[in-house]
Amino acid sequence: MAPEKDAQNPLVPTVGRIIKIIDETPDVKTFHVTTDHGKPFTPMPGQLAMLSLPAVGEGMFSVTWQGPEHLEFAIKKVGVLTEALHEAEEGQMVGVRGPYGNGFPIEMMKGKDLLFIGGGIGLAPVRSLINYCAEHRDEFGHMWIIYGARSPADLCFKEELFKNWPQIPNSRVDITVDKGDENWTGNEGFVPAFLEQLNPPPEGKVTITCGPPIMIKFVLQSLEKMNYKPEQIVTTLEMRMKCGIGKCGRCNLGSKYVCLDGPVFTLAELNQLPGEY
Amino acid sequence: MRAIKKMDISSLLELLSRQGTVYVPVREEDGLVSFSPWSPGAEIAWDAGNSLVPPKQLLFPQTETIYRYRVDGLNVSLDELALDDIAPPQVLVGIRPCDVKSLEVLDAVFLTAGYVDTFYQARRNRTLVVAQACTKTQPTCFCDSMGVSPVEALGADIVLYDLGEEMGVVVQTEKGAQALAGAERLGQEKEVPLPKAPECRLSANVDGLAERLKGHFYDPVWDELYRKCLGCGICTYLCPTCHCFDIDRENRGQNGWEYRAWDSCMYSQYTLMAGGHNPRPTKKERVRNRFLHKLQYIPERYGILGCVGCGRCLAKCPVNMDITRIITRLQEVAAGE
Ligand SMILES: Cc1cc2nc3c(=O)[nH]c(=O)nc-3n(C[C@H](O)[C@H](O)[C@H](O)COP(=O)(O)OP(=O)(O)OC[C@H]3O[C@@H](n4cnc5c(N)ncnc54)[C@H](O)[C@@H]3O)c2cc1C
Ligand code: SF4
Ligand code: SF4
Ligand code: FES
Numbered sequence: 251m252a253p254e255k256d257a258q259n260p261l262v263p264t265v266g267r268i269i270k271i272i273d274e275t276p277d278v279k280t281f282h283v284t285t286d287h288g289k290p291f292t293p294m295p296g297q298l299a300m301l302s303l304p305a306v307g308e309g310m311f312s313v314t315w316q317g318p319e320h321l322e323f324a325i326k327k328v329g330v331l332t333e334a335l336h337e338a339e340e341g342q343m344v345g346v347r348g349p350y351g352n353g354f355p356i357e358m359m360k361g362k363d364l365l366f367i368g369g370g371i372g373l374a375p376v377r378s379l380i381n382y383c384a385e386h387r388d389e390f391g392h393m394w395i396i397y398g399a400r401s402p403a404d405l406c407f408k409e410e411l412f413k414n415w416p417q418i419p420n421s422r423v424d425i426t427v428d429k430g431d432e433n434w435t436g437n438e439g440f441v442p443a444f445l446e447q448l449n450p451p452p453e454g455k456v457t458i459t460c461g462p463p464i465m466i467k468f469v470l471q472s473l474e475k476m477n478y479k480p481e482q483i484v485t486t487l488e489m490r491m492k493c494g495i496g497k498c499g500r501c502n503l504g505s506k507y508v509c510l511d512g513p514v515f516t517l518a519e520l521n522q523l524p525g526e527y
Numbered sequence: 528m529r530a531i532k533k534m535d536i537s538s539l540l541e542l543l544s545r546q547g548t549v550y551v552p553v554r555e556e557d558g559l560v561s562f563s564p565w566s567p568g569a570e571i572a573w574d575a576g577n578s579l580v581p582p583k584q585l586l587f588p589q590t591e592t593i594y595r596y597r598v599d600g601l602n603v604s605l606d607e608l609a610l611d612d613i614a615p616p617q618v619l620v621g622i623r624p625c626d627v628k629s630l631e632v633l634d635a636v637f638l639t640a641g642y643v644d645t646f647y648q649a650r651r652n653r654t655l656v657v658a659q660a661c662t663k664t665q666p667t668c669f670c671d672s673m674g675v676s677p678v679e680a681l682g683a684d685i686v687l688y689d690l691g692e693e694m695g696v697v698v699q700t701e702k703g704a705q706a707l708a709g710a711e712r713l714g715q716e717k718e719v720p721l722p723k724a725p726e727c728r729l730s731a732n733v734d735g736l737a738e739r740l741k742g743h744f745y746d747p748v749w750d751e752l753y754r755k756c757l758g759c760g761i762c763t764y765l766c767p768t769c770h771c772f773d774i775d776r777e778n779r780g781q782n783g784w785e786y787r788a789w790d791s792c793m794y795s796q797y798t799l800m801a802g803g804h805n806p807r808p809t810k811k812e813r814v815r816n817r818f819l820h821k822l823q824y825i826p827e828r829y830g831i832l833g834c835v836g837c838g839r840c841l842a843k844c845p846v847n848m849d850i851t852r853i854i855t856r857l858q859e860v861a862a863g864e
Binding site for chain 2: 258259260261262263265304305307308328329332339341342343344345463488489490492493495496497498499500502504505510524526527
C-alpha cells in the first residue's frame with residue numbers, strides 16, 4: 251500500500267513560548283503565548299485552546315484576548331497544571347492547540363445592546379468579546395459590563411475594568427465585590443443582587459454571563475425575574491475535557507459535545523439539552 | 528464464490544500475509560478468544576463466535592503514544608510519530624459481522640464531524656478486513672435486532688463462509704480483489720448458495736427508539752435501571768463501539784511521552800472537575816449516559832446506532848445488566864406503559 255503523506259494529528263500541539271506573565275489576582279495570572287512563526291492561530295471571541303506544559307499536563311482555556319502576534323490566557327490556580335503554570339517564568343515553552351469551540355454568536359449580537367455579566371475568572375471568555383466589540387464598536391449597541399469578585403484583590407483585568415472599558419463610547423461599567431477592604435468605595439454584595447438593583451431592562455438586549463456555576467445559577471434566576479427571555483441569554487459551560495475535538499467522549503451534553511458545539515450556548519439551547527453540567 | 532479446502536486455508540493466509548501482519552482469532556490458554564498475529568501452523572478459533580476483546584484494539588489500541596517530548600530547562604521539543612511506524616499494514620481475518628458494523632461507528636466518530644483522527648485513519652486505511660460470516664450464534668447475540676445480518680458483512684473487503692469441508696471466499700471490494708490476486712490456484716469457483724442466517728436467541732426492538740427516548744432523560748425509570756450496576760466498566764472496555772479515551776503522560780527524566788488510553792464513562796473520575804464538581808456524580812447519571820449514548824446520542828449525532836448487538840456487555844457483566852432487557856424497558860416507558 252502506498253505510504254500516505256503524514257497529516258498532523260490534531261492532538262499534537264504546536265510548540266510555543268510564554269513571552270509575558272501578568273499577575274492579575276493572588277490566584278490568577280495572564281500568560282501571553284506566541285510561536286516562532288507568530289500567533290499560533292486567530293480565534294474568534296469565546297473560542298478555546300488546549301494549553302500544555304509538557305511533562306505536567308494539558309488543559310482547556312478560553313483565549314481571553316489576542317494581539318497581532320500572541321494569544322492571551324487568564325489562568326486560575328486550581329490544580330496540578332495550573333499550579334505549575336503559575337510557577338513558570340517568561341520564556342517557558344508550552345504546547346498549544348486549537349482554536350476549539352463555537353465562540354460567541356457574533357452575528358446574532360450585531361445591532362443589539364449588550365449586557366455582560368461576569369464573576370471572578372469567568373470574565374476571561376467575556377473579555378475577548380468585550381474587546382472585540384470595542385474594536386468593532388459601530389456594529390453593536392450600548393455595552394453594559396457588570397462584574398464582581400470576592401474582594402478588591404480578586405478583580406481580574408483591573409486596567410481594563412477601571413480605565414479602558416469605561417472609555418468605550420456608549421458604555422457603562424459597574425463593579426461589585428462580595429466584601430470590600432478599607433480602600434474600597436464601590437458596591438459590596440453578590441453579582442445577582444447587584445444586577446437586580448441595577449435592573450437593566452431586557453428590551454433590545456443580549457446578555458452574556460459567565461462565572462462560577464453558583465453565580466450563573468442565581469444570575470439566571472435574576473434575569474428571569476427581570477423578564478429576560480432564554481433566547482436573549484448567552485452563557486458558556488465548563489466540562490472536563492481531554493481531546494477538545496469531539497472524540498474522547500468526555501464533555502457530552504446529550505448528543506452535543508461542549509468542546510465542539512459549545513462552550514457557548516443560549517439558555518434556550520441549554521433548555522433543550524440534558525442538564526448534566 | 529471460491530471454495531477452498533479447509534486444509535489449504537493456511538495457503539490463503541500465506542497469500543494475505545503479503546498485505547501485512549495477519550491477525551486471527553486465537554483461543555488463549557485461559558479459554559479467552561482474542562485477535563493475535565498468525566503464523567503457519569497456528570490454531571485458529573474459527574468456531575469461537577466473536578472474540579472477547581473486540582478487534583477495535585487493532586485500530587484504536589488500548590494505549591497509544593500521541594507524541595514524545597523532551598524538556599530541557601525552559602525549552603521543550605516534541606517528536607511526532609510517523610504514521611508508517613504506528614500503522615503497519617494488517618489483515619484482520621475472522622472478524623464477525625457485528626464487529627464489521629462496529630467499524631462504521633468508529634469511522635463516524637474518528638473520521639467525521641469536524642476532525643480526523645489521523646492515527647485511526649492511518650490504521651484503518653492500512654487494514655484489510657476479512658470477515659467470517661456466522662453460521663451459528665452465541666446465546667448472547669442479537670445483531671439481527673440491530674440491523675446486522677449474521678451472514679453479511681457489508682463493510683468487509685472479503686467474507687469467508689464456513690461450508691463444512693471447505694471455506695467459501697467472497698470478495699466485496701477492489702482492495703479485497705487485489706489482495707487475492709494469485710488465489711486462482713487455491714480451491715475452485717463454485718455456485719454455492721449463501722448459508723442461511725442463523726437465529727439470534729435474544730432480541731430487542733429499537734424501532735423509533737432514538738426519537739422516542741428524547742423526552743425521557745428525567746424519567747424515573749433511570750432510578751430503577753442503574754441500581755445493580757457496580758461501575759466496573761467491563762461493558763465499556765469490551766464494547767466494540769465504545770471510543771472514549773483519556774489523555775495522560777509518562778515521564779522518564781527529561782524525556783516523556785503523551786499517550787491516550789481507553790477510558791470509561793462508567794467511572795466517577797471521568798467527568799470530575801477541579802474543585803470537586805461532577806456533572807455525573809452517581810452511577811445513575813453514568814448508566815443513563817452509557818445507554819443513551821448507544822441508543823440516542825450516537826444515532827442523533829452520526830445517524831447510526833451505537834450498539835451492534837454483539838452481546839459482549841451482557842455476557843461479561845458481573846451483575847447481568849442486559850441491554851436487550853433495558854431496551855425493552857425503555858420502549859415500554861416511551862410508550863407510556
Ligand atoms: C471550555 C472551558 C474553558 C475554560 N477556560 C478557563 C479559563 O479561561 N481560565 C481558567 O483558569 N480555567 C479555565 N477552564 C478550566 C481549566 O480547564 C481547569 O481549571 C484546568 O484544566 C485545571 O487543570 P489542573 O491540572 O490545574 O487541575 P487538576 O484538578 O489537577 O486537573 C486534573 C484533571 O482534570 C481536568 N480538569 C479539572 N478541572 C477541569 C475543568 N474545570 N475543566 C476542564 N478540565 C478540568 C484537567 O484537565 C486534568 O486532566 C476552562 C475549562 C473549560 C472546559
Ligand atoms: S459491566 Fe455491568 S456492572 Fe460493570 S459497569 Fe457495565 S453495566 Fe455496570
Ligand atoms: S452495547 Fe453491548 S451488545 Fe451493544 S455493541 Fe456494545 S458490547 Fe455489544
Ligand atoms: S473534550 Fe473530548 S469530546 Fe469534548
